[in-house]
Amino acid sequence: MIGFHWYSRCMAMCLILLMSACAGVDTGEGQAMGGARNIVFSDPVDFIGVNFKTARPRQGEDFSVALLSSSADREALKQDLHLLGKMPSDIPLRVVGFTDSRECAGEECRELSLRRAKAITDWLIGMGIPSSRLAAPQGFGAERPIDDNGTEKGRARNRRAYVSYD
Template identity: 50%
Template sequence: MKGRSFFVCLAVAAISACASSSHLESTATVSKEGYFADPGDFWGVNFKTGQPASGKALLEAVAGPRDQEALENDLALLKRMPPDVPLRVLGFTDSEECSGLSCSELSLRRAQALQDWLLNHGVSKSRLSAPKGLGSARPISSNETEDGRAQNRRAYISYEDVP
């Protein structure tokens, strides 16, 4: 396994050396395992309250223009990564937009919407485990303010195989 990590590190270093100075290519860092750090390199997207509704397209449900840039960033990173790195899309809610089972369902719709967008833009299905919705269980900001809740309404790509 150490040999594989060395070659992954070497590949990442070579890619980094050839990268331009654009923001999309300068945000990735290498972890001790030789992969990009999680989730600092994948930006993920934020959603409008209660979105996406069933059957609604991702771009209609995301919070704003920054999310389109985030999608492009994440897609570019995926294209540069070794194809055997296991990935999973995770979705989350804030603590006020839903409760109980409805939070699990909404967070899963968010993860599924992001995963569907990635698949529609050329990412191989074999690279992605089934998407997972984690409800409001892992906030990254306070749910006491609208800004904090807006940050918690998110989905992103993760390297971790979340149980």
């Protein structure tokens, strides 16, 4: 199931890259009012992101040991890094993090989700993405779940961090 999900996400990303290359991004030759560059994607870019083990990463812990599925999540990070390399450098981006509703409460959830987002931000910068390209990471805690927090599978999907358009 995880393999199929990862494969389908990768195929979708490849399609997006191909469509962006063909119809894609305004090259900036046409200027918007006020001299600002008008950047338009013909299709949304879908970063894969990663999922974390419950209550991880801990303060000071290497985030790679906190990933839910080390090999799949590392591959997802590599795909996201590749996608970032293909995007125009002036598109504002940030990494956002989330928790499930059972692993923490209140401010503790915001702090944990921020640690997740910061870990991915630091990794991207360490892999050569300029820090000026990324806004400060943001943690949303248990807000904005993408799956049911009543099941372990749903909670695992909600413990995530990914690159987002700012």
